[in-house]
């Protein structure tokens with residue numbers, strides 16, 4: 447169990463924003479997080495900073511009361527992914543993900559691994575990375591286009607007992623219609639109007655994404671690299687009618 451976990455249940459942020467903390471160094475990340483409050487947003491820890499800092503960083507963020515999305519996109523044999531999800535649950539993370547292309551048995555094993563917990567993390571399947579275009583999918587032998595591949599994997603994730611998927615907001619309306627309101631849609635590839643897309647290919651603005659059915663908006667560089675990150679977050683909340 448996480449010895450730093452708050453004794454009282456944490457108050458979940460009313461904001462759908464999950465800030466992606468893609469920093470190379472823990473010191474810079476913690477300086478950034480010091481300006482945030484758990485009521486303002488949730489936080490995402492990805493491969494870069496987790497490789498550098500590991501579980502103690504997660505402990506520090508959960509101890510401050512933040513909901514943490516551990517975005518390590520597990521993709522391995524069922525036993526390995528199930529065991530990793532169980533360890534993530536013991537860390538006290540709010541959400542953890544795995545590639546849905548790992549298949550039904552892998553996702554079912556992950557669900558089973560956390561089934562006995564009173565407060566299991568949300569288990570989320572990554573469908574098609576938001577950085578990928580239809581042309582890039584064709585290069586790896588997936589010729590149906592992103593929308594069809596996302597729906598195929600989202601249906602499988604849902605059938606396998608997962609709580610939701612990572613997809614682009616471009617597919618959100620289609621997935622809500624196919625899989626229902628309660629199946630959570632976590633959407634990176636969020637960009638403010640007229641902003642650069644960087645390496646993302648399937649993008650939407652915050653308000654369009656929410657309107658399309660996204661439950662959570664994962665936003666990294668547009669906030670973390672802004673001249674005034676807090677003002678940018680406030681502007682996003684204003685665009686969403688949350689200010």
Ligand SMILES: O=c1ccn([C@@H]2O[C@H](COP(=O)(O)O)[C@@H](O)[C@H]2O)c(=O)[nH]1
Nearest residue numbers: 466492574575576634635664665666667
């Ligand atoms: O399909 C995916 C899955 C995960 N991500 C992650 O989200 C953030 C997005 O950061 P930006 O700076 O806003 O582009 C990043 O941590 C990715 O690893 C994704 O973009 N797409």
